[in-house]
Structure formats: C-alpha cells, structure tokens
Amino acid sequence: MSSVDEQVPGRRARLRAQTTAEIKAIALKLMADGGADAISLRAIAREMGMSGSAIYSYFETRDALITTLINDVYTSLMDQVEAARDACRPDDAANRILAWGQAIREWALANPQGFRLIYGDPVAGYQAPEGGPAPEAAKRACLGLTGLVAATWPHSQSLQAGGDHQWSDFAPTLVATVRDAFPDLPPAALALALRVWGRMHGLIALETYGHLGPQTHEPAKLYRAEMIDLIRSLGLEQPK
C-alpha cells in the first residue's frame, strides 16, 4: 500500500495495459458468438462496468480496436500454423505442407469468426490502414508458404505450368524478404507459393462461410484430398 514497490514500469501504465487487454478479451468474446459486427464499444463498456465513452481513452475509434484485433488474431493463427509445420521434420516437405494446410483449416473451424475477421469483411466499411499490421501477418503467411515451396524447388518447377513471372510482379518488401531467406529462388516460386495459398484458402473459405455444408457432409475428406493432390502436384511422395 505504500513504500516504493516496483513502480519501475509505471503503475499507471500497467493498469492501462490491463484494461486494454480486458477490452480486447471481451471484444473477442463478443465476436466469438455474434460475429465481428457484434463488437460494439458500448457493449464492451457495459460488460466492464464502465461508461461508453471511457473506451475512447484506449482506442481512438472502433476501427482501431478492430485493427488491433485483426493483428492479434492473425498473429495467433500464424503462431499455431508455424508450430504445426515445425512439428514435422524439416526434411519432410510433404508432411510439412500437409500440416500447414490442416492447421489453417482446424484453426478456422475452431475460430470461424476469427477467420472471417482476418480474411473476410471485418466490418461495416472498414478500411485496412495502408501498410498496417495485417499486411505484416499476411506477409508472414506468404513467406512461410514460400519456404514450403522452396523445399520442393526446383523439383516442383518442372511440374508447374508457370507464366513468365518477374520479381517486379511482387511487392518490393516481400521480394526483399524472400530473396534474403532464399537467395537462389526464382520469382516463379513466389508465384507458386501464392497459388498454394489460394488453393488452401478456397475450400476453407467456402466451408467457413457455409457454402460447402449444403453440398457435402465430408468437408474434411474433401480438403484432405485437395491437400494430397496439391502435394503431389509439387512432385512429392504421398505423406503418411
């Protein structure tokens, strides 16, 4: 109650960080049941027992909160996906790809609203801030996939019907990162990585948004078949 305590990092700042965390936690809870549109500053404040306008000390606007959430959620997704990949031996390219793909789907099924938050329409007229945090996580996803593809290169190149891709086709910062991590990889590999991304995204998005349910009862089987085919199209032996 007195003395100096460990006020080193500032007691006020700590309380502030705690409140910020609570706001985000409640926002995520509201989103989990009710979707991103259910994230209302007033509802959060009500749940926390504070006044509606108090939130504005912590987030300048609702979109700022959404932006932060997107960053957090996207980061947690990537953490999980990378962990799944790293649970496979580094030289087991096929299973690393399969693990990556399955991890995304499992995460999406467990956090459908989170998936929609990241990859869908976050909310009414929401505009992602230029060069903001979300692109950073997306780049991480893209780079991770590039790594998976790089492990199959140039073996997979011959199997692909590639266009004539140039480095200038891609964002400079992404190119820099990729060339730094994989110096000898040609631009076609980056294009292939993006296509792999799209291939994983397609069925998951359809399923998450409820377009697959009315057609099939076995989306898992379908997705697995797609992943197996994807792996084979990269010239790898069948996993498992």
Add this chain to the structure above:
Amino acid sequence: MSSVDEQVPGRRARLRAQTTAEIKAIALKLMADGGADAISLRAIAREMGMSGSAIYSYFETRDALITTLINDVYTSLMDQVEAARDACRPDDAANRILAWGQAIREWALANPQGFRLIYGDPVAGYQAPEGGPAPEAAKRACLGLTGLVAATWPHSQSLQAGGDHQWSDFAPTLVATVRDAFPDLPPAALALALRVWGRMHGLIALETYGHLGPQTHEPAKLYRAEMIDLIRSLGLEQPK
C-alpha cells in the same frame, strides 16, 4: 387517363412490382459504393422520397431484402458464367473450364461488393434462411462445375489422388440432380467438382478481399497460371 386501360394483370400489382424493383436497384447502388452494410432501409426510402417505414410494405425486414439481393446477384453471376462457358464449343473442355474460371474472376472484379455479398459475410448477424434461394444458386454453380468435370471423366480420375467418396457424403438433392444429369458419374467426380470450385474460389476471394494486392501486382497472371495448372491436372491439353 380514363377508360379501362389494360388492367388485366392488375394495375396495383404492377406498381407494386415496379416499386419493389426500384428498391432493389437503389439497394444495389448503395451496395456498389459502400458495401452491403451501406444498405439501409432508411437511406433507400430517403433516396426514393418516401417515408422510412414505407419499405416494410415491400420487404418484411432488412434481412429479407438482403436475401432477395443475394438471390438476384448470385443468379446474375451464374447467368454470366454459364454464358461464358457456352461461348466455347461443347467438346472443348479445356477452354470451357478456363472460360468458367475467368468469368467468375472478371465478374468478381467488376462487382466486388456483389462477390462479398454472395460469398462473404453478407451483413451483421445475417443468417441464411434454411434451404432458401442462395443454396439453389450455389447448387447451380456446383452442378455446372460437375458438368465441366464430367467432360473430362474418367480421363481425369486416374490423375487424381481421390479419397473414397460415397454418394452419402453429399447432399441428397444435389446427388439426385447430378445423377439425373450424368447417370454414370461416380461420387468421386462430384468431389472433384467441389475441389475445382474451391480452387477457383481461393485466389479470387483473396484478391477481392485485398489480401493479394499487397503481395503481387499481377493477380491476373497468377490466376491464369492456376487455371492452366488446374486444367492440366484434369489431363486436358493446354487451351489456346
């Protein structure tokens, strides 16, 4: 100004249909710039010069209007896609698939908000009515793709790493429609059709929602490469 006029179909009903059409037209305009969330019944009424509550004579609720719009837009998309497909000779399976895929992407780029309306989160807590009209259009999409795949069958079967799909894996009505149109097609072909759907959907969804833009400047090239590879994975000669 007088006489009996052609009141055969009911003058009242005609006016009503006209007003309904105007509401939908304005709703689409609001959606085109501002997204689905910009569709507000009050704004529509304002634009039409009528009172806010008047709309409720034409649509019981906002979600009812959205549902109708989804149906209309989805139908127009399918019309366009099927037209693009039918512009190719029936025996030119490769170009029919390519045309189908390109038509979806071009439509999505021309009507991004329409794409989001169909395949994304339509709006705050919107719940698609069970067995409603949207599933019908989705079934049409799925059936169209099945036809494209059927044209490559059983040639494409041997190239696929298929799971062991049963008819019972799919929705009964879809199965009935498919077996009626293609009596000798096995369930694996239907699974392949859904996978093709997902493969087309993936890159388009990423691009439409702005996740591809930060990575590449050439999404068209990327998508085309994916379609070419998809066609080759079905065992067809390269188109064009």
Add this chain to the structure above:
DNA sequence: CACGGAAATTGAACGCCGTACAAGAAATGG
C-alpha cells in the same frame, strides 16, 4: 502532508440505424 496538475472517467447530446404501430390518405370494387 497537502496540493496542483495530469490522467481517467462520466453523462449528456447528436445523428444514424432497424423495427413497430397506430393513424391517416389513396385507390379500388360494388
């Protein structure tokens, strides 16, 4: 310990929204 100022919080207000409902206007059919 007291006090001045900064940080955090409040409450009221504005203009949106979807929706409901009773009252009024308009058009129809007998």
Add this chain to the structure above:
DNA sequence: CCATTTCTTGTACGGCGTTCAATTTCCGTG
C-alpha cells in the same frame, strides 16, 4: 357514392459510434 382494402406517414423505442465539457481519481512534488 361509399365501404373496404391497400398503401403511406409520423412517431416512438432502443442501440449504435462518436464528441465534448465537466468531473472524479490518482500521482509526483513542494
């Protein structure tokens, strides 16, 4: 011409994001 159906309006409620002046709470310092 009138009765009935159909359509439209005005008003109201609660919820939303956001702003702003007023207020409370807390901290470092004299």
